[in-house]
Amino acid sequence: MAISTFGFEFRQTAQDGAARTGVLTTPHGEVETPTFMPVGTQGSVKTLTPEEVAATGARIVLGNTYHLWLRPGPEVIDKIGGLHKFTCWPHAMLTDSGGFQAFSLADRRTVSEEGFVFRSHLDGSRRVLTPEVAMQVQGALGADIAMQLDICPPGTASPREMDEACAVTTRWARRCLSAKRPDQALFGIVQGGTDVRRRLAHADELAAMSFDGLALGGFSVGEPIEKMHEVLAEVAPRLDASRPRYLMGVGTPTDLVRAIGAGVDMFDCVLPTRNARNGQALTKQGRIVIKQARYKEDFSPLDPGCECPTCTQGYSRAYLRHLFMAGEVVVLRMLTEHNLHLYGRLVREARAAIAAGRYAAFARSWLTKDVADS
Known part of the structure; x- marks a missing residue:
């Protein structure tokens, strides 16, 4: 399916087996892929300035919608002209949907067809995160790429729970597409655990929609790492080749090497920055x-x-x-x-x-x- 969002384009430039290179064009510049996105949870890659982050070769970073929604609030960021200006990051930016953080607050949230209801970890205030709210907040943040709201089940979830997560994610995908900011790219998120058949079926459902890219969520959430690598080798090469493929929240350098070999284009993970703060x-x-x-x-x-x-x-x-x-x-x-x-x-x-x-x-x-x- 052709990319339709203004200012956003992906083109493959080389291939070796399933591994491939490409160029992701965004309103804030080109990003060569495969690429790693440092994680800027609070609008900052911890301990570094934007200039220092760029010096590592990064041309796209990730901002955390959940944390920025709670503090300082999307209204504040929108008032200055978006997250790029607020953080002084001149290159491309992606924001997650906030769904993973909301879903991980097991003792603070409930989930229904409408979305997540949870208590803020900062002040206990009641928050409602629906697909429409996720798009509204990400629209105010103004990153080049937004992510749909999804259900991310743990690796230990039952087949029935996995099926339900895929079904709800698909329904939320349609709502996110209807509510997205017109000039902001939007990626769909493929779920399905470690079942290849379920993963591919869900990928087909999302590929039929007008997403600008497809992400693989729900990995590195408790399943054996060897199983993750095995499933990625089966699933990633079969995602729509005309769109960028993004593996969310993964991982170690070994994970990146194996996933790139399977055709993945984009990665993010807190491991390099978190481990550094732990003295590693x-x-x-x-x-x-x-x-x-x-x-x-x-x-x-x-x-x-x-x-x-x-x-x-x-x-x-x-x-x-x-x-x-x-x-x-x-x-x-x-x-x-x-x-x-x-x-x-x-x-x-x-x-x-x-x-x-x-x-x-x-x-x-x-x-x-x-x-x-x-």
Whole structure:
């Protein structure tokens, strides 16, 4: 189905097996795919400035609709002209629907055909999140890409619950399309757990609608990681090739390498930034837990092959450990920059490998040791 939203276009530029490169054109610039979107939950990628985020190679970030809805409120952001101006991020931006956060508040929410009713985790106020409200809030935030409201069941859900989640998500998809801002792209979200047949059936339902892209939701929610990889290999290559494919909330560098090999174009995950704040640096050789005593007199950089400022400016593992143990907040910035540079390097090298027809060799070089392993 042709893309119809003004200022938004996706075109594939190369393919190697199921892996592919492309260019996503948005009102705020082009994004080369595969791409990783750093997560800016509160309108900020934690500890970094927008300029520092862009220096990692990122040309699209994710904003969290739920948190921005509660604080400072979409009216405030709309008044300045949208989330781009509010956050001083000049490149492309995607906002999630808020549904995952609402659905995860198990002790604070109820769900019905109409939507979610929940209590704010900030002040306990009653909130109602319907497909129409999700579109209204995201329209006020003004990101280039909005996401439909969906039901995201846990990996342990029964087949009946999975079927119902797909059915409600489909009905909400139609309501979101009817309520979307005309100049904002909208992605549908494919559910179905780890059942390939259910996933493909739901993908077909959403592909028949005028979504600008298709996302795979409901992964990395309790199912075995090996099963997720297996299902992605079956499902992702069979999503409509004319639209971008987005794997939501996933994951480790290994997850990205495997999913890119299956044809996924877009990713987001809090792992690189969250792990940095916990004192973990990701390298191609393995994970470094900086507080460990073995780094007390280790004067080597985190990763000699890394081009991030933390590594190239000569900061040693011993110094970073000292900062972390002393509670100096600057180390959280330094580790975050490093981790996001690694993700930027991964997708940049993946694009080059696909264009050169050598993705399999590239994947093997990254999969020899999962960088999230200890």
